Amino acid sequence: MRGRLISYSHLMRLDKPIGTLLLLWPTLWALWLASGGFPQWSVFGIFALGTFLMRSAGCAVNDYADQDFDRHVQRTKNRPITSGAISGKEALGLAFILVLAAFLLIQPLNTLTKVLSVFALAVAIIYPFTKRFLAIPQAVLGVAFGFGIPMAFAAVLGLIPLVAWILFIGNLFWVIAYDTAYAMVDRDDDLRLGLRTSAITFGRFEVIAVAMCYGLFFLSLLLVAYLSQLSVYFYLGWAAAAVCALYQLKLIASRKREACFKAFLHSNWLGGFVFLGIVLGLGLT
Numbered sequence: 001m002r003g004r005l006i007s008y009s010h011l012m013r014l015d016k017p018i019g020t021l022l023l024l025w026p027t028l029w030a031l032w033l034a035s036g037g038f039p040q041w042s043v044f045g046i047f048a049l050g051t052f053l054m055r056s057a058g059c060a061v062n063d064y065a066d067q068d069f070d071r072h073v074q075r076t077k078n079r080p081i082t083s084g085a086i087s088g089k090e091a092l093g094l095a096f097i098l099v100l101a102a103f104l105l106i107q108p109l110n111t112l113t114k115v116l117s118v119f120a121l122a123v124a125i126i127y128p129f130t131k132r133f134l135a136i137p138q139a140v141l142g143v144a145f146g147f148g149i150p151m152a153f154a155a156v157l158g159l160i161p162l163v164a165w166i167l168f169i170g171n172l173f174w175v176i177a178y179d180t181a182y183a184m185v186d187r188d189d190d191l192r193l194g195l196r197t198s199a200i201t202f203g204r205f206e207v208i209a210v211a212m213c214y215g216l217f218f219l220s221l222l223l224v225a226y227l228s229q230l231s232v233y234f235y236l237g238w239a240a241a242a243v244c245a246l247y248q249l250k251l252i253a254s255r256k257r258e259a260c261f262k263a264f265l266h267s268n269w270l271g272g273f274v275f276l277g278i279v280l281g282l283g284l285t
Contacts, residue, residue, distance in 0.1 A: 007085040008094065011063060012056035018265055020055045022178070025271030026171045027051055027148030029278055030164065033228050034156035037282050043155055046109065050102050051148065057098035058124045058144070060091045065128035073189045112154040120147035131190075135201040138183070142175035163227045170220025177213035177245075178267040180206060181252045184260040207253050214245045221274065230281030237277020244270040 013019055027047050031039045038044075063070065063081045067088060070076035080086040099121060106117055123144045130137040146168045153164040176198060183190070183199035184206065190197050202209040218238070225234050244266060251263040 004085070007080040011060050011080045011086055011091060011094065012098075013059045014056075018268055019059070020052050021268045022175075022271060023055050023145050023148065024048065024051045025268075025275055026146055026167070026174075027152055028275050030149040030152035030167060031156065032275070032278050032282060033163065033167070033224070034153045039156060042108065046105055047148065047152060047155070050105050053098045053102040053105070054120070054124065057095040057102070058127075060095040060098070061125055062128040064088050064091045064095075066131075069193050069195065072193055073186060075186065075189075109155045110158055112158065112160075113151050116147065116151045116154055120144065120151065123147065131195045131197065133196065135196055136176065136198045137196060138176045138179040138198045139172065141179055142172035145175050146171040163224055166220055166227070167224050170217045170224065173213040173220070174217040174267075174270075177210045177217065178248070178264055178270075180210050180213070181248065181260050181267075182264040184252060184255065185257045185264070207249065207255075210252060211249055214249070218242055218245070225277075225281060228281075230278065232281075233283075234277040234281025236280060237273045237275070241270045241273040241277070244273060 009015065031044065031047060035043075063079050066076070067079075067081045070079050070082040076082065081088055081091055103114075103117065106114060123140065127137065127140045127144050130140045134140065149168045149171060150160045150164050153160050180198040180202065183197035187197070187199045190200060198209070199206050218241070221238055221241075225238070248263040248266055248270070251259040251266070254260075
């Protein structure tokens with residue numbers, strides 16, 4: 001039983017919280033902006049726990065979809081489904097339970113938020129399969145990882161203002177940037193297996209493409225700050241996040257697997273600094 005519990009925890013990536021954090025940061029940005037500061041504790045708790053549940057469910061669906069590919073990749077061949085520790089049906093059953101728990105969690109929220117959650121679920125389910133036919137599946141991941149933004153505004157305000165969509169689009173470019181760095185780690189394996197990723201599509205211009213995505217992301221944040229009337233203290237966090245982006249570009253410029261993976265993990269700091277900037281911009285005048 002202990003071994004199976006460990007396998008289930010690995011399926012949910014409890015040992016690798018980076019995905020949950022990268023999903024959580026944009027949601028927190030949106031919650032603070034929509035609330036004009038710290039949101040209600042109940043809303044904060046719902047979104048924080050919901051982020052964890054949906055990311056865990058997404059990992060289970062992803063591993064189910066990729067099980068025939070994962071066994072041929074050194075980094076993923078020991079994942080629970082691929083190694084046989086958990087069956088595909090068990091993974092789908094776990095995903096269903098996690099999604100159901102997430103849906104029950106948002107019942108106190110308004111109808112618009114619930115409707116958006118259905119679309120968020122659909123995108124999360126579709127994403128793992130897009131690596132078979134889309135040139136840049138990271139764009140679909142960006143939509144999935146950004147759905148917390150309109151949902152947060154909808155939960156707090158009952159509507160989705162323009163600033164929410166600007167933040168959503170900006171976050172889309174951020175996801176493409178850091179997940180391209182992640183895709184660079186497995187590029188050789190993905191080419192051999194016939195999968196498609198942004199790292200393959202961008203080819204030898206992948207570092208320039210990532211830099212452009214970062215540029216669009218940081219420009220969108222400036223527009224968000226202007227529309228939200230954030231104070232100048234916001235730019236402390238914005239500048240620190242920009243330094244993180246430059247550091248990550250330096251890492252991936254080597255095109256070495258270890259460096260690219262380090263750049264991906266470092267994205268957590270970037271998201272955290274943006275959040276710090278928003279908190280400072282709202283709380284200090």
